[in-house]
Amino acid sequence: MGSKPSTPKAKQNAKASTVDAKKSKEKHAKDDDNQLKTSSNSPKDVMISYSHQDKEMMAKLRESLEDNDITVWVDVVGLQAGVDFLGKIGQAILNAKLFISLLSTSTVKSKYCQDEIALAYISQKPIFPFAINTQQEIYDCMGTGMKLQLSGIEWTFALKPETFENDFAELLSRLKAELEAQKSDEKSDVSEKRMLTRHTSKSKKKKDPRTQELSEEFWKKHFDKEEVVEWERFKKDFSKYFHAEMEYLFTEDKEKGFLWANLKEEVELLNDENSVDMLPKKNLIDFTVRYGDTLSLWESVEEFGKEMFAMQEVFGMDSSVRVQAIEHLGQFQSPRVIESLRDLLYNEDPNVRAVASVSLAKTGNSEKLTIKRLMKALNDKDRLVREAGCLALGHIKAKEAIPALLRLWRNDFISHVREAAQAALELIGGDEVEQAMHITKVLADEIRLLTLEN
Known part of the structure; x- marks a missing residue:
């Protein structure tokens, strides 16, 4: 048809x-x-x-x-x-x-x-x-x-x-x-x-009981009542015990080496009389307390590895993304993250230096080295870096920085930096700050009156 x-x-x-x-x-x-x-x-x-x-x-x-x-x-x-x-x-x-x-x-x-x-x-x-x-x-x-x-x-x-x-x-x-x-x-x-x-949706896969063991359980099983063991011995026993997990995640030996090198610094080893690296039991237990929760030993190593490899990727990115990514690093309290943020305070990009200062403050870390590095930011030629350094030192209430902050508050030629220094001093507080700020304000008022009379 x-x-x-x-x-x-x-x-x-x-x-x-x-x-x-x-x-x-x-x-x-x-x-x-x-x-x-x-x-x-x-x-x-x-x-x-x-x-x-x-x-x-x-x-x-x-x-x-x-x-x-x-x-x-x-x-x-x-x-x-x-x-x-x-x-x-x-x-x-x-x-x-x-x-x-x-x-x-x-x-x-x-x-x-x-x-x-x-x-x-x-x-x-x-x-x-x-x-x-x-x-x-x-x-x-x-x-x-x-x-x-x-x-x-x-x-x-x-x-x-x-x-x-x-x-x-x-x-x-x-x-x-x-x-x-x-x-x-x-x-x-x-x-x-x-x-x-609530970072991710968790898997429903049944977990191996070994990966749920706390560090104390692992330590007792392998090292009994010892309080300190050689680092190489710990590495060997850990790698053997979690052999399947390590082989599943790590495709190359250099990647395992990257993890171990960072983990070695993370747990802060001691040295014996023969300069042998030693791992204290307490340091391993402290390592497994992450963000207020005690994780199993394997979960702690796995989470630490996530942070290290993600940071490695982020730091190699285009700078416009890296600056924003660095801003988020403040949520990680890992010593390796903190050290990386300290290093970024010497970065050639002033935006990176400024954001690293703020992120470092967000970690809540107030160690002497952190304060020392942040105080260097107060002398930075970039005004945004000086401003960020002030606010960071105020956030962690660094009393050692009071004299330097007072100097900026009195003398910096950028008003935003002076305001940041004042905010930092008010956050730190205390008699020393109140007295110094009071004297400065009284002197400023006297000078103003003299100027008006003349």
């Missing part, structure tokens, strides 16, 4: 439909092109990190999220000349409420995706892995840093097109639960501890 000839009206409708489709396509293309330009001004619910080899799945995921009233930021333009990749995308990560990693064998090989996950981790973004390859396929390609940052997180898998709707529904449920929790937090006084512990 032949088809009916098209009527003028049918042709007109078909033409209108084609025009509408073209306009819709052009609108989406325009939105995509403008997205990088506007990302910093329009925070979204979710930021999607993905490899551009998986752009079809990304588009499907993005559409499904938006259909469910979840606002999305995603880099649809890709790496093009003139695009400030890490600056724009880094800002989008910092602005977004949640972070989705579209995980595939391509994602984990991408340096950009590695940087994005590290920044999300440092910035305490809830991370939601959405995997389109099996976990084993992905882990075979994944580096240690990414393994650590994604460990303990519950993954959602979308391995087959026909199950995508169900897989997505599982992810959506988790996303909405987290968004609701954040709304609730905004309306109430949420402790810093809660914000730290």
Whole structure:
């Protein structure tokens, strides 16, 4: 049976439909092109990190999220000349409420995706892995840093097109639960501890009892009643006891070496008469108390590794992202993080020096070396660094800095620095500060009166 000839009206409708489709396509293309330009001004619910080899799945995921009233930021333009990749995308990560990693064998090989996950981790973004390859396929390609940052997180898998709707529904449920929790937090006084512990969605996988042992249990099992053991002996016994966990996470010996070198400094070893590095039992126990909670020995090492590898990634990033990432390091109280922040006070970028000062104060660390480094900031040629140094010293109530702060309050030629010095002195308080400030104000009033009389 032949088809009916098209009527003028049918042709007109078909033409209108084609025009509408073209306009819709052009609108989406325009939105995509403008997205990088506007990302910093329009925070979204979710930021999607993905490899551009998986752009079809990304588009499907993005559409499904938006259909469910979840606002999305995603880099649809890709790496093009003139695009400030890490600056724009880094800002989008910092602005977004949640972070989705579209995980595939391509994602984990991408340096950009590695940087994005590290920044999300440092910035305490809830991370939601959405995997389109099996976990084993992905882990075979994944580096240690990414393994650590994604460990303990519950993954959602979308391995087959026909199950995508169900897989997505599982992810959506988790996303909405987290968004609701954040709304609730905004309306109430949420402790810093809660914000730290709700960093990620935790895995439901049953844990090995060994990984739940406290440091005292491990110590008694291996070293009995000794109070101090050789560092190399501890390393050997730890590596043997947690052999499966170490081999699963660390793909190269140099990565294990990086962990051990940092951990060695973290636990503050002693030296015996033969200059042999010795680990005190007390130092190991203290190491496992993190952010007010006592973790198991393995969990403590794993969390420490996450911090170290994430910091390594962040410090190698583009400076525009690094400055903002450093700002978030203040939430980590690890001695290695504190030492890294101290070192950043000598960075050539004044923005890095200023933010490192503030972050160092946020750690609450008031050791002599911290105060000494912050006091150097008071002589910095950059006024923002001097201002940040003042506020940092005031925050940690560094009495040793009172004379230097008084000097700045009286003499600095920048009013903002003088105001910061005054605020710091008021935070520190005490008789010495009150007396010195009173004398200065009395003298200033007398000088003003003399000036008026003349």
